[in-house]
Amino acid sequence: MRPQRFERLLLDAATSIPGVTAQTLAAAGHTAHPYGIAVQAAGRTTRWQIVAAHQGDDYARPEPAPTLGERLPEPPLAAVTTDPATVEQALVAAVLRGDQGEIRAVAPYSQRPDPPAVAYGATFDLYSGARIYLNAIS
Template identity: 40%
Template sequence: MHPAAFQDYAVDLLKNTPDVQRVQSLNEAGDTKHPYGLAVTVAGREVRWQLIGQLAEGAKHEPPTAAVQGSPAPFEAAPVTAAPDAWLAGVIGAAESPEIATLDVWSTREGGDGQHGVTITWHNGEKTFVRKL
């Protein structure tokens, strides 16, 4: 899924999530440095996420890669007090999108470098990297 489409999907998903007071695109939040991203106010604090896409191997930007459905990604729900990327992956996973194959939470990686983010691998081979700013 291209970052623009995922941004729209994530805004709709997050605005209906408990503890989220506000969600908007980074552009709407005044960030013109990052073309795609989210500004999410959850449990009284704002967290900003940059969205970066990676095409499937051999794919071109036009036409977009067709969506492929399969089993929803396994996930672990995390409370809003957990690491921000674990919480976000839990929210995305709980939606049980048949287009998402896997969710990789960066902060839980063994030997992690302290970065927070989520790599979403789609069944069509594309990836979306959601990096905490």
Template identity: 35%
Template sequence: MNQPVTKGPPPVRPKTLQDFLVDLARNDPRAGKAATLAEAGDSKRPYGLAVMLEGRETRWQINARSAERDDFDQPERPVEGGPISMDGPWAEGAEGWLAQLIAGSGSKQIQDIEQWSLRNEPKAGLTVKCYSGAWLYLRAL
């Protein structure tokens, strides 16, 4: 396993991951319109992604378990390791698309992605584990 080093823009906080995902989705030819949940009219959830896939809107709420000693009053402190593998298996539908989008980004801050449907969870979603120790949860709405 690679030893983490510090540098680069990390997706380790919900807003940073949200902005990262919106940018990735907007540049992915498989996706249609991509926006934050707020831009899509959802005022209940502070962070998330709304994206058109195959003519259907899919929405994802973003929550997090912060890295130990992460102080949100301070700038993010990125931690890098090696990029994750693009080898599957991938879940079906939007969950698999989102997992592949994140894995394919080449971000060296992301250590692992767990797809909830592959562990027989009743709701589609992802757990994005970062080298910093932060875990970000993307739950399908």
């Protein structure tokens, strides 16, 4: 899955969360990052950047057919508050609900014992070998 398609999945997933509205970063006027969404929830806007890595993928060619596997269990959809961790949890849950079976594993940043430099977001490992990083940028 390439960033463009993940962005569509993420946008559809975000808009399915009660009390949440979302748009692409480009639609929100944020042009510093080519892929991502801006989420409005609980009176606050957070921006989420999408970065993808897939060794050997040639972006000059059409995207290959999805590689499917066993779907991950769908976690409960968390209520969204002003805490970015709740937005992260709701986005992960909503993405897994919308996934057709491409996601092999997901690691939310806020649940790691030693969170990375970006405190909120998630890494999605796909059956195709691709990896998608969803990073909170504000």
